Amino acid sequence: MLRDRIRFKPLLDKLVSAEEAAAYIKDGMTVGMSGFTRAGEAKAVPMALAERARSHPLKITLMTGASLGNDLDKTLAEAHVTARRIPFQSDPGLRKAINAGEVMFIDQHLSETVEQLRTQQLKPVDIAVIEAVAITESGGIVPTTSVGNSASFAILADKVIVELNLSQPVSLEGLHDIYIPSRRPTRMPIPVVTPESRVGLPFIPIPPEKIVAIVVSEKHDSSASILPPDDDTRAIAGHLTEFLVNEVKQGRLGYELQPLQAGIGTIANAVLHGFIDTPFHDLKMYSEVLQDSTFELIDSGKLTFASGSSITLSAEMYRKVLPRLAEYKHHLMLRPQEISNHPEVIRRLGLICINTALEFDIYGNVNSTHVGGTHMMNGIGGSGDFARNAFMSIFVTKSTAKNGAISSVVPMVSHVDHTEHDTDILVTEVGLADLRGLAPRERAAVIIANCVDEAYRDALQDYYDRAVKRGGHTPHVLEEAFSWHANLRDKGTMRPA
Amino acid sequence: MLRDRIRFKPLLDKLVSAEEAAAYIKDGMTVGMSGFTRAGEAKAVPMALAERARSHPLKITLMTGASLGNDLDKTLAEAHVTARRIPFQSDPGLRKAINAGEVMFIDQHLSETVEQLRTQQLKPVDIAVIEAVAITESGGIVPTTSVGNSASFAILADKVIVELNLSQPVSLEGLHDIYIPSRRPTRMPIPVVTPESRVGLPFIPIPPEKIVAIVVSEKHDSSASILPPDDDTRAIAGHLTEFLVNEVKQGRLGYELQPLQAGIGTIANAVLHGFIDTPFHDLKMYSEVLQDSTFELIDSGKLTFASGSSITLSAEMYRKVLPRLAEYKHHLMLRPQEISNHPEVIRRLGLICINTALEFDIYGNVNSTHVGGTHMMNGIGGSGDFARNAFMSIFVTKSTAKNGAISSVVPMVSHVDHTEHDTDILVTEVGLADLRGLAPRERAAVIIANCVDEAYRDALQDYYDRAVKRGGHTPHVLEEAFSWHANLRDKGTMRPA
Structure with a gap:
């Protein structure tokens, strides 16, 4: 042997x-x-x-x-x-x-x-x-x-x-x-x-x-630690699907969409999983990680081909896929990450890119990496390669974390990984903000109206209203910009008193 | 006619x-x-x-x-x-x-x-x-x-x-x-x-x-409003030249360097002008704006070819160049900005990119656009296209503005256009910070040691030292991160009391 x-x-x-x-x-x-x-x-x-x-x-x-x-x-x-x-x-x-x-x-x-x-x-x-x-x-x-x-x-x-x-x-x-x-x-x-x-x-x-x-x-790969879809991730997938169906109706996309990229993790995986119950067909992926959802989409007949740099599956999916790899093989290809994530190829193919935000702000700047602006979670990974060069750059997150103590939508992100120039669509379980062609003040209105948890919406609107009084292309009350993060640190919640 | x-x-x-x-x-x-x-x-x-x-x-x-x-x-x-x-x-x-x-x-x-x-x-x-x-x-x-x-x-x-x-x-x-x-x-x-x-x-x-x-x-183009080189821009050019000569000595570049891109404006133009008195030769440009320095470098025999999307010159240079355009023609090409700035081409050619920062922070994040985090100057322009895809991404600025009332190096930039991932080299008249391969804490040490005006150095070091006590991959004292900007607004200077 x-x-x-x-x-x-x-x-x-x-x-x-x-x-x-x-x-x-x-x-x-x-x-x-x-x-x-x-x-x-x-x-x-x-x-x-x-x-x-x-x-x-x-x-x-x-x-x-x-x-x-x-x-x-x-x-x-x-x-x-x-x-x-x-x-x-x-x-x-x-x-x-x-x-x-x-x-x-x-x-x-x-x-x-x-x-x-x-x-x-x-x-x-x-x-x-x-x-x-x-x-x-x-x-x-x-x-x-x-x-x-x-x-x-x-x-x-x-x-x-x-x-x-x-x-x-x-x-x-x-x-x-x-x-x-x-x-x-x-x-x-x-x-x-x-x-x-x-x-x-x-x-x-x-x-x-x-x-x-x-x-x-003879050691096995570790299995992925992604969570199954829940009501929130299903809602996120629903908003995004509805939006993409409308793009097709408007003639801006076909039902094959454009090749898809999805970041690693529970939410992006759940969103892709949600594509099974959509009118989209003959989909392709050009991504970095091929997760459970890739194989579910292939099994459902929705996805015809997936290019990535790795295959990372749940324990259950590994048991199912590995013995049948020869059958999947003509649907799959693994490339060096330099090629799977190459700006040249991403821009040429015109990818629809779905990545996860830790938090985003009222202007659509995204923090993917730093808790409280200082403490590293994982790293920027491929999200910058994809978001910058995407046909359409989508960021998804739940509107709150820690049982509502944290709002994922904040006045100003405490760390910037992706600037407003690189974020077209933002989705939470609350709704979807389509930011294409909008100036910062218009982006703020759409984000506050569509993406924010009810418990934080008034406070965010109040921040924005006071910021606008000071003027500027991207209005802020600079000395209050991180006050929500300070609240979280000092009081255990971003929630207004 | x-x-x-x-x-x-x-x-x-x-x-x-x-x-x-x-x-x-x-x-x-x-x-x-x-x-x-x-x-x-x-x-x-x-x-x-x-x-x-x-x-x-x-x-x-x-x-x-x-x-x-x-x-x-x-x-x-x-x-x-x-x-x-x-x-x-x-x-x-x-x-x-x-x-x-x-x-x-x-x-x-x-x-x-x-x-x-x-x-x-x-x-x-x-x-x-x-x-x-x-x-x-x-x-x-x-x-x-x-x-x-x-x-x-x-x-x-x-x-x-x-x-x-x-x-x-x-x-x-x-x-x-x-x-x-x-x-x-x-x-x-x-x-x-x-x-x-x-x-x-x-x-x-x-x-x-x-x-x-x-x-x-029959209306003429407006002439460029760039200022002539001064002691500070000459110092910036000097630091950068010295650095690049050392790159050649280390075997990482040849004396032809890589194709050059330079952003519009006084400082980038002065830096390129400074290349006349260097050992570099057979240089090429793949840039967006061809400024006075492009033609000075062609005249000096240093630059063999320049591709751009426009020609923007001082009144004096227009008078000199326009009548002799036929002579310059085989050294020049103008392309659609989609091509001059295309990620695919920038990455393929491997450009050395020199762009101007409004301010940068101790970790190397750059603000190119927003005064005080809110008020738009010009726009991000092509700087993102180039910095993200560069062989080497260089940002230049004078270490202070408004007669020293503003430090261009701050604890945290009030607006992020370019993240630390996209900034390799920072240069002020004080010195040059080579950030390649460094983690944020290491970047801070190099930036504070090399780029900051004497009047601000201790205060910046003090901020960093206190930030480090709180820990984190990218340490900050979040509630003080914009205190220098607040000082400027309230007291007319960022300078510590």
Whole structure:
């Protein structure tokens, strides 16, 4: 079986234990690991590294595609291995270390990390650790459930460690499309012109002599921790569907819509799930994470093709999909995140992008990342790549959080990830604000009327009315702009007295 | 002479006065006019329209490429013609009306306006008014000193009015490259692969029967109002040059650098001017506005090619360049702003982008537009298109304004146009902050150490130190974040007591 998976035979000599492989990683190194939204991360080597660090401390810069599963970010942070972390994470333990200033987190647009590596504007990757389902006859690496930044890490690093995961189905082979843009200033157009364009290789092409170690693992990907749809997420999906149906009636879209992107998480997943009961058909996705809803839409016959950079499913959906992967294969493609999130391709394809806001303000600026303006949740991820270049940029959130103590619609966001220029449509369970072609004062009227929880609406209107008296293109009462956040901190609620 | 300029002869019948042409513009219409950074705007028809409005009031939505010269925005605003304005302006009179809430200003990334028009996400252009240097044998329109959005306006509008400007040199013909991306979802890659790639036509191709009127004008473009270099701008240029020379020494760039983009205005122009006395050579520009410095660099032999969407020069430089345009022609190309500012092309070419900040904060977020967080100056313009997709995104500003009463480096920017993800290098006359690969806390240290005026440094450090005690990935004292702006409003200075 191992010989079927390591088809470039000289590499059979490189089989070692996770501990032996981890020994290649030295203090101070930059390590590029596979893994994107808890899918396809290297599992055994980082665990061995954390174990070793308990007796022999070391610190590394850890770069990945996006978030890791199997509590790896927690384990590495707790073992004080992670000194610097790039470009995304979503682990509560690591988050704590980041907010305490113990780990330096470089939060990046997910399409940009390897661009900066390639131009040496980030320190080089010393070693890459890549989960694979197989090594081809030519020594190429076949990734597993994500591509992320794995291809560029392997190409740019001096040394590569492969984790051959025997629990990942061999039917994954053929799913990947590895295309790396040529170097500037002589770069050619990226030839992706539809979500299903195949433009690269089904493996990561590297000289096999760069592979210094191969570790066998059987650990599964972690399952997604998304919640099932509830009344609020159903209401959000309903508002958005109604809006899109009207766009079709107005002749601005067809029932195939435009290719869809949806951010990771419960709300975006629920919105896509809601598309099952709509008149839309022959839908396509060009997204980063393919979640449960992608497969539900394929099963329902609504979705004909989905391109992403990873597959991240609930435990139940994994059990259903993995054995039948060969059947899904002609509907799916996994690409490097540089390509799934590339401004060039996003703008060309004309995506309808659905991402989640932590909070937004009366002018439509969005905070996706910082609680109270200061404490990092996960990171900006791909939301900036998509929102900026979208055909239509949609942000969704519930209008309140913490049993109503927090309004997701505030006078001014405490941190800006997406400016009003990049937000076309905002949706809460209360309703939908269509901001296209509106000036800030008009945006405020539409947002306050349509998106705000009843308990906060009058207070928000009052803030706006007083702001307008001071004038300006984007009126504010600057000294009160964060008073709701101060209320929350001091009184436990944003709610007006 | 007129017959040389109107080469599709049936159109000679369409010659009318500006008043007659303006009569096609009715109350409530959306009018798309040529003009980008005070260059190549239609001049006679909007003046006639303002004149008519004094006796017969009407209101329009005015769309352009960018800002207009010849006080047109002022005149139209004062005549209460402009109800809505898209996507950029820089006129003090119009600005006043915008900040008073009398004119609704939709401030957009300059690459996006025609994309939204094409997909009917903005109300359609009823009539286009385009300044031209000639009409070709086939009825195509040859623009003058800017392309801006003129091509798409003319293609999308029902009716087109041409202003044939006899004062614009006929040698402009052949300078333009009109390429319009195909409609989605079947769009092909934009074939621009170098700044000098010629991919389109030298005129705007429209059915000549759409031209309902031709007006002859002789008004000149307004000259640019940039200030000459001073000690501070020379210091900024010096810091940036030193930094870039070091990038070359480190092997991250060659002496040709990467294609350059520079925002409009005194500081960016002075920085480019400063490149004359550097070891860089064989430079190219892929920018939106070609200013005095572009021609100085061509004259000095440093710059071999410049692509832009407009030519905006000082009075002196106009006198020098316009008669010799034929000589400069093989160094120049003017494109639609959708192409000059297109994310696809910017990212592909790998631009070094130099734009001006109004203020930036200790984490590198940039405010380019809003004084005191509320009052619009000009608009975001192309800075977002460029900064987001740059090889290297540089923002420049003087460290203080109003004789030191305002610090351009503040605890938190009062309005965010560019987030920390999109700012690599910040430069003031004090020094340069290289933020690449740094986490927010590290960015703060570098910015406070290098960019801040002495009078504000301790106060900024004190703010940061107190913020860090509260923890967080991006520490802030939220209730004090805008205290410097409040000081300025209440006491006339941000300076600590």
